[in-house]
Amino acid sequence: MAIAAVGAAWIHRVNDPGVLCPLRALTGIPCPVCGGTTVFIEFGAGRPAEAVLANPVALTAAAGVALAPLGLGGRWWALQPRTRAWLLGSALVGSELWQLVRLGVLRV
Incomplete structure (x- = not known):
């Protein structure tokens, strides 16, 4: 993941691809995972505070995937399916609200 992050930062610095999210590019409205690439x-550019602000949910998910092989994945799968669905749904709703505020679509 670290190598991919440094590579993505280098590619972005050399050739900025612009908005990658198709929903945001077409409608201006971000999706819940907008900011995941950011x-x-x-x-990768050495700016962890900006990474957290881009999408805390995507960052948490990436950390969960990275730590899953260390045994933490078992805890997730031990949860009841309904609980997992509720947690994922809540995370997506929270992430969408975060993106709407972060990108100025929703004013607080």
């Missing part, structure tokens, strides 16, 4: 770009 998380890796900012981490």
